[in-house]
Amino acid sequence: MNSDVTMEKIVSLCKRRGFIYPGSEIYGGLSGTWDYGHFGLALKNNIKRIWWNMFVGSRDDMYGLDAAIIMNPRAWEASGHVAGFSDPLESGKMFNTMFKTSVGAGEDATTAYLRPETAGGIFVNFKNTVDSFHPKLPFGIAQIGKAFRNEIAPRDFLFRVREMEQMEIEYFVRPEKWEESFREWNSAIYRYIDAVGISRASVHELEVPEEDRAHYSKRTIDFEFDFPFGRKELSGLAYRTDFDLSAHAKASGTDLSYLDEDPPAGGKQRFTPHVIEPSFGVDRTILALLVSAYTEDELGGETRTYLKLNKDVAPVKAAVFPLLKNKPQLVAKAREVRASLLQATGYGLQAIQWDDNGNIGKRYRRQDEIGTPACITVDFQTLEDDTVTLRDRDSGAQERVVSADVAQRLL
Numbered sequence: 001m002n003s004d005v006t007m008e009k010i011v012s013l014c015k016r017r018g019f020i021y022p023g024s025e026i027y028g029g030l031s032g033t034w035d036y037g038h039f040g041l042a043l044k045n046n047i048k049r050i051w052w053n054m055f056v057g058s059r060d061d062m063y064g065l066d067a068a069i070i071m072n073p074r075a076w077e078a079s080g081h082v083a084g085f086s087d088p089l090e091s092g093k094m095f096n097t098m099f100k101t102s103v104g105a106g107e108d109a110t111t112a113y114l115r116p117e118t119a120g121g122i123f124v125n126f127k128n129t130v131d132s133f134h135p136k137l138p139f140g141i142a143q144i145g146k147a148f149r150n151e152i153a154p155r156d157f158l159f160r161v162r163e164m165e166q167m168e169i170e171y172f173v174r175p176e177k178w179e180e181s182f183r184e185w186n187s188a189i190y191r192y193i194d195a196v197g198i199s200r201a202s203v204h205e206l207e208v209p210e211e212d213r214a215h216y217s218k219r220t221i222d223f224e225f226d227f228p229f230g231r232k233e234l235s236g237l238a239y240r241t242d243f244d245l246s247a248h249a250k251a252s253g254t255d256l257s258y259l260d261e262d263p264p265a266g267g268k269q270r271f272t273p274h275v276i277e278p279s280f281g282v283d284r285t286i287l288a289l290l291v292s293a294y295t296e297d298e299l300g301g302e303t304r305t306y307l308k309l310n311k312d313v314a315p316v317k318a319a320v321f322p323l324l325k326n327k328p329q330l331v332a333k334a335r336e337v338r339a340s341l342l343q344a345t346g347y348g349l350q351a352i353q354w355d356d357n358g359n360i361g362k363r364y365r366r367q368d369e370i371g372t373p374a375c376i377t378v379d380f381q382t383l384e385d386d387t388v389t390l391r392d393r394d395s396g397a398q399e400r401v402v403s404a405d406v407a408q409r410l411l
């Protein structure tokens, strides 16, 4: 981790550059909530897309799900959350951190909960998925979505919030295969960490001792990250046994066993699959990525700040500048260069930004703070020989490149 990075610097950059704002800010905020602005949302969407492509889109053994946030409260009784999803208050009393709401009107209203984790919807749809797709074990169900926890002390920007997003997989296996699957998902977590660009040197595994594990888990590894406020959980990998399927089967009266038509021992076998659960918080992933990417250096005798984001997560892939905005020929040429880049790269307008505001130095600074990997400047020489200045974010180096060759450098 860059030792100069502080939470104040990150929070301030996020606000200044349109990534993340305090929730309900004009009313004085609401503790534990943050609002994603234009670039923060683009970054978030990229992070979710990479996860989805890696773990669902590019695999044959995965199924997607988008379940309702409000579930029948009996599901949270069966899973143990109503009895046990609690944190200690200062007084020592336990406080259940599920958000309560009520469903229905008047006397018919019943108490329900906003889901505290996305996993619940997955277990409840296990049978639907099996009936629709007849998957062979091992297979997984993945879900990205909001989850809510009435945290007693929300803090540290996106780290501990009350409304968050999770990316979770329940991977169903034959009971004797759990260790093999646990190992596979352990390495898969690093593939994702590398793909988004979180500094691997700042990630550490913590084998969670039995007394600290969630009630459903027989083995948990926390993947911790060196945040500026300490080494804290970024992601978790848990072996949830058959706890959830068995508990939901019992409470709902629905058979949630699986008929293996081709077990290793031959014949047919009916049993309750066991579960490996890799779980990521989107918001903590974004925070770890921002901490990894935030960089300050000296360039041209001045201190500058930039986000060292890889092009897959960067909200903007490139920016095109006409050197001067009051020279119609330059502006027209720059528009032409942008249009051909859009066509050659397949990126949308938002991914190749236009900026003609202020001097070039200021424009570079803006793009650096957003994490834009490349800037392209069209100047008078462009009108003569069709070359542009291609400027690299990390080194600040500028080179003349034939404009038709720029697209391949961006991809």
Ligand code: ATP
Pocket (backbone or CB within 6 Å): 117, 149, 151, 158, 159, 160, 161, 162, 164, 166, 233, 234, 235, 236, 279, 280, 281, 282, 283, 284, 285
């Ligand atoms: P912690 O011990 O830090 O409270 P947890 O062990 O309760 O976290 P899990 O129940 O394992 O967390 O949730 C899975 C993932 O969801 C976590 O790894 C984390 O990335 C994310 N997460 C959980 N609680 C929060 C929160 N309040 N704010 C932001 N992300 C969270």
